[in-house]
Amino acid sequence: MKLKSTFNKNTCKILILNALMFLSLSLPAQKPFERKLPSTVKTSLNAYSFNEMLSNHIKGKPNGMTLFELLDFTAKNNFDAIDITGYFFPSYPQVPTDQEINDVKRRSFELGLDISGTGIKNDFANFDPAKRAADVKLAKQWIDVAVKLGAPVIRVFAGEIPKGYENKRDEVATYMAECLKECAAYGKLRGVLVGVQNHGDFLQTGDQAIDMVKRVNSEWFGLIVDTGKFLTPDPYVDVAKTLPYAVNLQIKESPVGPGSSVKTDLPQLMKIIKNSGYRGYLPIETLQYKGTPRPGDVPYEPLKVIPIFFKELKSAIQNEYK
Amino acid sequence: MKKLFLISFIAGILLVNNNATFAQNSIQRKGGTYFRISLQSYTFNKLLNDNVKGRGKGMSLYDLMDFCAENNFDAVDLTDYYFPGYPDKLPTDEFIYDVKRRAYELGLSISGTGVRNDFSNPDPAKRAADVKHVKEWVEVAVKMGAPVVRIFSGAKLPEGSENKWDSVANYMTADIKECVAYAKERGIMIAVQNHGDFLKTADETIKLVKLVNSDWFGIINDTGYFLTDDPYADIAKVMPYTVNFLLKESPIPLGSPVRIDLPRIMKILHDNNYRGFVNLETLSARTPSKDKTKTDGAKSGYDPYTAVPPFLKMVKTAAATEFGK
Numbered sequence: 001m002k003l004k005s006t007f008n009k010n011t012c013k014i015l016i017l018n019a020l021m022f023l024s025l026s027l028p029a030q031k032p033f034e035r036k037l038p039s040t041v042k043t044s045l046n047a048y049s050f051n052e053m054l055s056n057h058i059k060g061k062p063n064g065m066t067l068f069e070l071l072d073f074t075a076k077n078n079f080d081a082i083d084i085t086g087y088f089f090p091s092y093p094q095v096p097t098d099q100e101i102n103d104v105k106r107r108s109f110e111l112g113l114d115i116s117g118t119g120i121k122n123d124f125a126n127f128d129p130a131k132r133a134a135d136v137k138l139a140k141q142w143i144d145v146a147v148k149l150g151a152p153v154i155r156v157f158a159g160e161i162p163k164g165y166e167n168k169r170d171e172v173a174t175y176m177a178e179c180l181k182e183c184a185a186y187g188k189l190r191g192v193l194v195g196v197q198n199h200g201d202f203l204q205t206g207d208q209a210i211d212m213v214k215r216v217n218s219e220w221f222g223l224i225v226d227t228g229k230f231l232t233p234d235p236y237v238d239v240a241k242t243l244p245y246a247v248n249l250q251i252k253e254s255p256v257g258p259g260s261s262v263k264t265d266l267p268q269l270m271k272i273i274k275n276s277g278y279r280g281y282l283p284i285e286t287l288q289y290k291g292t293p294r295p296g297d298v299p300y301e302p303l304k305v306i307p308i309f310f311k312e313l314k315s316a317i318q319n320e321y322k
Numbered sequence: 323m324k325k326l327f328l329i330s331f332i333a334g335i336l337l338v339n340n341n342a343t344f345a346q347n348s349i350q351r352k353g354g355t356y357f358r359i360s361l362q363s364y365t366f367n368k369l370l371n372d373n374v375k376g377r378g379k380g381m382s383l384y385d386l387m388d389f390c391a392e393n394n395f396d397a398v399d400l401t402d403y404y405f406p407g408y409p410d411k412l413p414t415d416e417f418i419y420d421v422k423r424r425a426y427e428l429g430l431s432i433s434g435t436g437v438r439n440d441f442s443n444p445d446p447a448k449r450a451a452d453v454k455h456v457k458e459w460v461e462v463a464v465k466m467g468a469p470v471v472r473i474f475s476g477a478k479l480p481e482g483s484e485n486k487w488d489s490v491a492n493y494m495t496a497d498i499k500e501c502v503a504y505a506k507e508r509g510i511m512i513a514v515q516n517h518g519d520f521l522k523t524a525d526e527t528i529k530l531v532k533l534v535n536s537d538w539f540g541i542i543n544d545t546g547y548f549l550t551d552d553p554y555a556d557i558a559k560v561m562p563y564t565v566n567f568l569l570k571e572s573p574i575p576l577g578s579p580v581r582i583d584l585p586r587i588m589k590i591l592h593d594n595n596y597r598g599f600v601n602l603e604t605l606s607a608r609t610p611s612k613d614k615t616k617t618d619g620a621k622s623g624y625d626p627y628t629a630v631p632p633f634l635k636m637v638k639t640a641a642a643t644e645f646g647k
Contacts, residue, residue, distance in 0.1 A: 037428070105469070112597030188419070220423070279428055
């Protein structure tokens with residue numbers, strides 16, 4: 001279904017979105033999450049916002065940040081939670097020791113922070129079954145880490161469509177769904193939700209993401225709705241469509257991509273989230289622009305950028321939920 | 323906001339100074355005061371028990387979570403005796419995960435869980451059985467995603483044997499150390515609740531914390547069970563060791579009409595830079611009488627469905643006044 005709408009026709013669009021949500025709710029296959037109550041949200045910070053500094057620390061480079069410093073920053077800024085991706089544990093892709101995990105968990109609790117999720121880097125679009133199997137194994141290992149961390153959900157990726165497979169979407173989707181099913185089955189066994197993130201890769205649109213959810217068809221599986229990675233004319237429509245299947249979110253500064261001058265319309269986004277009945281975390285993720293420097297670009301400084309974006313988010317939440 | 327920051331900053335300095343006077347163990351919290359509100363399941367004790375024991379429909383854990391979500395609690399605290407099968411059987415993984423998943427779906431954190439135990443019992447076999455149960459429940463906590471397991475110390479010493487406090491504390495410490503050593507390996511905190519029992523005062527509670535002496539051990543600060551002349555002083559005193567704050571309607575146990583001074587409580591949380599959960603617990607107006615008819619919640623006219631929302635509202639109002647949000 002194609003929708004013609006502009007960023008400005010909000011009222012009309014919300015009506016259409018509601019209709020769409022109703023439609024998707026009434027589809028027979030995988031049930032959306034049961035959300036009968038009014039929406040309520042908690043804030044979280046995605047560790048990837050400090051990607052460079054956290055990686056610097058792991059590599060022993062200057063200007064680094066430890067996970068404990070990240071937790072302190074997150075607490076000082078009064079986030080409700082922290083989302084710690086697997087690769088910010090120095091041992092990644094190897095799993096950390098229990099002691100490392102437990103120390104991070106205890107410190108988070110002492111600081112009043114939930115751990116809203118964790119995640120891995122993987123590629124289930126890869127045509128090589130051995131590579132996919134290795135990544136399924138990685139996901140299972142990190143599901144065990146999620147249990148120990150007390151993280152309720154683990155993020156996985158779909159992966160980029162391999163060269164030469166551009167016209168074989170269905171074939172890729174079939175083997176990808178098999179991998180995700182195996183992850184979800186293990187997640188069910190260990191009490192951890194598995195969420196695939198729309199990452200502008202194999203999953204570029206709301207429809208594609210929902211199609212994958214239905215293929216996997218497990219109540220332990222859902223979407224990490226990334227507000228900055230739907231490659232569609234109107235990403236807000238895709239966000240609205242996918243929210244009934246969301247197990248977590250990632251709120252980005254731009255609906256288009258890092259470094260874009262188009263900023264996320266937070267009031268509109270909050271309206272969409274509230275209308276969906278979503279109850280859970282709203283992790284934010286600020287990003288460094290990775291292209292060739294352009295005139296007027298300011299260096300990416302997460303310590304400054306995050307509090308500003310977080311303040312904007314909180315005020316949008318307050319306005320919408322009051 | 324600036325003012326709040328300044329106050330937090332000063333409170334932070336006070337806290338640091340405070341810490342210096344204690345051994346170790348006190349929790350270093352950075353940032354200003356920040357807490358979220360949870361509901362302690364004991365609030366619905368009778369109804370939850372009715373359900374678990376098949377005495378009637380009562381309330382299931384799912385009903386409880388729905389209630390918490392409907393009232394916009396941030397979290398829920400689920401105690402062992404409300405899980406089907408207690409005390410004979412541990413809940414199945416399937417049941418635990420289903421509860422965990424439902425809580426997540428509702429946007430509720432699980433702020434903690436807890437067990438019933440008595441480490442003051444002179445019979446080593448009885449204590450060993452309770453240690454075993456704590457360990458088993460640590461495993462349930464891991465599976466549930468609960469960060470802390472609440473334990474009790476043990477029963478009040480019989481009258482006339484108060485001089486045995488230290489010797490009982492010694493064997494109790496050995497039991498708790500065993501629990502904590504296990505919990506540490508599994509990434510779960512153990513916290514003892516002052517319950518007007520073996521632990522009646524802040525000093526006794528802190529003494530036990532220091533005997534156990536572990537980063538993985540702390541206090542569930544029960545605002546309704548310090549049996550002292552000025553419970554607020556005790557509540558404040560144990561703050562540096564508090565891992566969960568249990569807020570009741572009265573500072574005096576067993577159905578006292580005295581209402582808790584919420585502005586004062588907020589100030590204590592603020593002064594101590596508390597970060598974490600504040601668990602609310604409302605109780606039926608029980609009397610210490612042996613008369614069974616008076617211990618029945620239903621007969622006392624206690625209705626948690628109507629008791630919780632106004633208490634929650636008062637707590638939120640007091641918080642807003644203290645923290646200016």
